[in-house]
Amino acid sequence: MHCLCLCLTEMRSIIVLLLLNILTDCSVSFTVKVPPGPVVAHVGSTVILPCWISPAQNAEALEIRWYRHGQFSNTVLLYRHGNIQDEQEETFRNRSSLTPLSDLSGGLKGGDVSLQLETITIQDEALFHCYVSGDNGYDSAELELKATAPGSAPVLFPRPLDDGRLNVSCSSSGWYPEPNITWTSDQGKTLRPAAVSHHRAADGLFSVHSWTTVSPSDAQLVSCSVSTTTGESKEGKVDIQGIISSDSSDPWKALFITVIICALLGLAALILYKYRSKPAGKKQAGTDCENGPVEERKVPVNINIEDLRKHAEQITIDRENISPDLKVTADCKCVRDSPEYHHTAEGFPYQLCAFGAQRFTSGRHYWEVELARENTPAKNYWLIGVAKHGNHCGKDRSAVTPSCGFWFLCSDGENGFYPNTETPIYLSVTPRPERLGVLLDYDEGLLQFYSVKESKHLLTMHTRFSDSIVPLFNPGVGDICPLKIVDCPVEEDSPAGVTVPLLNN
Known part of the structure; x- marks a missing residue:
């Protein structure tokens, strides 16, 4: 009798599991797909976050909800009853739309539910969820958006030191994410920076400043390269041989050069004064x-x-x-x-x-x-x-x-x-x-x-x-x-x- 009860219990469990599997198979009629890896976009640009349902089917009657991780109710875009709803995060208003990934995707009729975001900002970086639901089921997938900003070309400024070496500084701004800075010589040798500092502005972009010392006998050119982990890179170079000559230690020559420079500056100031005193013309x-x-x-x-x-x-x-x-x-x-x-x-x-x-x-x-x-x-x-x-x-x-x-x-x-x-x-x-x-x-x-x-x-x-x-x-x-x-x-x-x-x- 005890064995009979056990058998009936096991059979009942098996039947329940079979019914659940059948119901699950009936309710889930599609799968939401996104590409692997993050989507990288420049700050200020327009980007499409790809998302589609498989197998392909008409999505015009489905609910499409794009939202950032952990903010299901605070949507980036909500499509329901055949229309875009006026329910979304204020920061994405007038910047988000359902846009086909390509002309061949078929749009909503072909199951393409991709999201387009305009004027990308650093604050847009997040995990985005693509959620699709209908009468027969629902599914979702997440996609990471990374923002990047290529900064300005590095500006190098050399300054002679008393011991014959040069202090070379390098500055660049407008980067995201936080950039790295590398010093090298024309011989391919990596130079050690004396200091590196980063500053983040109110808009979230980074500026970087660094300096190093180098002897003219060690290199002809010195380069400063600024780069990010997203692959953005810009380089600046300076010819240090043309700045300090081998006999620059001659005090009489230095005095002569100083006099010449002062004279040229005075002449330039006089020309500028006369130029600005003239009325503006055509x-x-x-x-x-x-x-x-x-x-x-x-x-x-x-x-x-x-x-x-x-x-x-x-x-x-x-x-x-x-x-x-x-x-x-x-x-x-x-x-x-x-x-x-x-x-x-x-x-x-x-x-x-x-x-x-x-x-x-x-x-x-x-x-x-x-x-x-x-x-x-x-x-x-x-x-x-x-x-x-x-x-x-x-x-x-x-x-x-x-x-x-x-x-x-x-x-x-x-x-x-x-x-x-x-x-x-x-x-x-x-x-x-x-x-x-x-x-x-x-x-x-x-x-x-x-x-x-x-x-x-x-x-x-x-x-x-x-x-x-x-x-x-x-x-x-x-x-x-x-x-x-x-x-x-x-x-x-x-x-x-x-x-x-x-x-x-």
């Missing part, structure tokens, strides 16, 4: 404007607009950071002065500023602005350029200088064209641009302007950018035409039926 188009110590660069004569468009960005206007006297279209592409606004003060209305929603901390970025419409003359008043993120435009020209974090080209009607350099400079630009191209090279410290219709270079501004940089727009007052940001056209030789953006962030 300067021809195709000009290089310097805002700080920069090296000489040559401006290309033949401009290929298609080459510039390879760096094209999809720019939109930030509605939350705009002058109340401006009107913006629903697509955030077009801006003009409000009909209720009346400009009573003299001079250009610098306060009517709109800022781009995209932020840049590295790389090259290009966009175009339409300044004319069919059968309508080109705008007379506009201001286009870039600014540090978080800046606010003042009413006076002295409040929007490069030292205040603004760089732009302005068209001020009869007053002509001018950049916002510390020393006033006016440009002769003919014909008046109907479409303006803007190229921002963050790493090289360049801001260039082009007349797209004429394929003509207008102006290059040199500077050193820091922190996040955003596009800057001001439509002026009184023109019939608005100021419109246009999306650059795609290449005509793209495969049929496939739309390929010119820039993959």
Whole structure:
């Protein structure tokens, strides 16, 4: 009897397990898949986190929930009942969307539930969960997002010491994650740094500073390499043989060199004083404007607009950071002065500023602005350029200088064209641009302007950018035409039926 009871108990357990397996097999009709390893994206870029269901099936009627680890209810994006829901973390609002990984994936109908994030920040680094559920079951998978930022090229500064050696310092900024620094000689020998220090700015980016001592007899060149664990690397070099000669210890020669240097500095100061005392005049188009110590660069004569468009960005206007006297279209592409606004003060209305929603901390970025419409003359008043993120435009020209974090080209009607350099400079630009191209090279410290219709270079501004940089727009007052940001056209030789953006962030 006891054995019979045991047998019945075991049979009952087996039946329960079989029923559970059957129910499980019926409820789980798909599996959520993500690629192995982390997804790495540059700060300021756009990235797609791949996720799909297997076997492939139509996901339009399913619930798709993207969230960061441990924050199931605080979603990055929630798709339910065939629509994106207005329930998400505030930091991801207007930055997240369901975007197919490729044109061949079939999108939601093909089971592609990939997430696209725009304007990546360091704070976006996390484990992201892709959760899909339906009437017949649910499944999820996690994917790691890592942010990276390639900093500026290292700047080396050598300083002679009393014992004949050189103290060489190396500095670079704008890195993420925290970078490493390596010193080497032209003979391939690794040099030991005397010190290395890191500093993290408020935006989360790192700067690094180091110095080492070296004898001119030990090396011809000294290089400083800054790199991160994500593979970003930049190097700077200095020729130390040209700095200290073998007979530099001769005191009479040192005195002679000192006298010569003082004389040259005095002559340079006199020339600068006389130059600044002259009234500002006209300067021809195709000009290089310097805002700080920069090296000489040559401006290309033949401009290929298609080459510039390879760096094209999809720019939109930030509605939350705009002058109340401006009107913006629903697509955030077009801006003009409000009909209720009346400009009573003299001079250009610098306060009517709109800022781009995209932020840049590295790389090259290009966009175009339409300044004319069919059968309508080109705008007379506009201001286009870039600014540090978080800046606010003042009413006076002295409040929007490069030292205040603004760089732009302005068209001020009869007053002509001018950049916002510390020393006033006016440009002769003919014909008046109907479409303006803007190229921002963050790493090289360049801001260039082009007349797209004429394929003509207008102006290059040199500077050193820091922190996040955003596009800057001001439509002026009184023109019939608005100021419109246009999306650059795609290449005509793209495969049929496939739309390929010119820039993959």
